[in-house]
Amino acid sequence: MRIAEVLKLAQRLEDVSDSPRLDTELFLCHVLEKPSSYLMTWPEKELTEAKVQRFYQCLERRQRGEPVAYILGMQAFWTLDLEVSADTLIPRADTEVLVETALNLLPNIPLRVADLGTGTGAIALALASERSAWDVWGCDRIIGAVELAKRNQTRLGLAHVTFVQGSWLEPLEGRFDMIVSNPPYIDQADEHLQQGDVRFEPLSALVAGEDGLSDIRHIITASCQYLAEGGWLLFEHGYQQATAVRSLFSEEGYSDVVTYQDYAGNDRVTLGCWRNS
Ligand code: GLN
Numbered sequence: 001m002r003i004a005e006v007l008k009l010a011q012r013l014e015d016v017s018d019s020p021r022l023d024t025e026l027f028l029c030h031v032l033e034k035p036s037s038y039l040m041t042w043p044e045k046e047l048t049e050a051k052v053q054r055f056y057q058c059l060e061r062r063q064r065g066e067p068v069a070y071i072l073g074m075q076a077f078w079t080l081d082l083e084v085s086a087d088t089l090i091p092r093a094d095t096e097v098l099v100e101t102a103l104n105l106l107p108n109i110p111l112r113v114a115d116l117g118t119g120t121g122a123i124a125l126a127l128a129s130e131r132s133a134w135d136v137w138g139c140d141r142i143i144g145a146v147e148l149a150k151r152n153q154t155r156l157g158l159a160h161v162t163f164v165q166g167s168w169l170e171p172l173e174g175r176f177d178m179i180v181s182n183p184p185y186i187d188q189a190d191e192h193l194q195q196g197d198v199r200f201e202p203l204s205a206l207v208a209g210e211d212g213l214s215d216i217r218h219i220i221t222a223s224c225q226y227l228a229e230g231g232w233l234l235f236e237h238g239y240q241q242a243t244a245v246r247s248l249f250s251e252e253g254y255s256d257v258v259t260y261q262d263y264a265g266n267d268r269v270t271l272g273c274w275r276n277s
Pocket residue numbers: 092094182183184185186198205206207
């Protein structure tokens with residue numbers, strides 16, 4: 001089979017994917033270990049039988065609805081290529097707003113920063129890639145996620161990150177200048193959980209109680225014991241949760257509570273500042 005013929009198989013993904021052509025190109029690049037420009041330059045190139053078989057395996061997994069990132073085992077986030085696995089949420093572009101907000105709050109001087117529920121390590125590693133002076137910690141309750149985050153760290157060569165296993169703040173010691181998290185925030189009855197790629201992701205990374213706020217509520221309360229004077233706490237949350245999250249911050253005594261929007265204009269990140277006095 002030639003490259004041009006393989007690309008036509010994109011039509012088989014029309015029912016399951018919003019981007020059949022792109023998915024097909026990604027699978028083909030993955031199998032050939034070539035950049036996408038190669039596909040356009042060499043449409044007449046014949047694939048070996050082994051490569052055709054590997055391509056079909058990718059295509060069939062996608063036809064069953066599996067997310068492209070799990071099939072490739074990789075996902076781009078910020079400026080980084082991250083390994084992903086079924087133990088973790090697939091990093092999303094929305095979460096880059098959390099990274100950007102965190103970077104805008106504090107400069108590149110020696111500071112302690114923690115990422116709770118780090119998963120692939122996406123947020124911790126993106127922050128570390130931009131702030132060489134920070135001492136960044138990433139925690140996750142799932143050992144498979146901690147191991148994955150460490151593999152991503154090693155591949156990216158970001159030595160100033162420490163990944164530890166434990167629930168939310170529990171494995172941490174001392175005080176932090178900033179705590180960030182993209183915790184689960186979907187309520188368990190949300191029908192969004194039954195549709196598309198999200199069906200393949202771990203529920204434990206998505207669902208937080210009946211109102212989707214149970215983990216955010218816990219972290220806001222528990223972080224008071226872990227934030228330095230003037231330290232920041234930032235969350236990603238659902239687009240309809242900003243008012244509730246701001247109230248939780250204010251009730252706990254945080255100040256300077258502000259919400260930021262994602263690239264689609266939806267409320268997505270809320271932060272608060274912890275002052276003892
Ligand atoms: N934004 C994700 C979604 O809607 C959920 C991410 C999360 O729960 N932290 O699929």
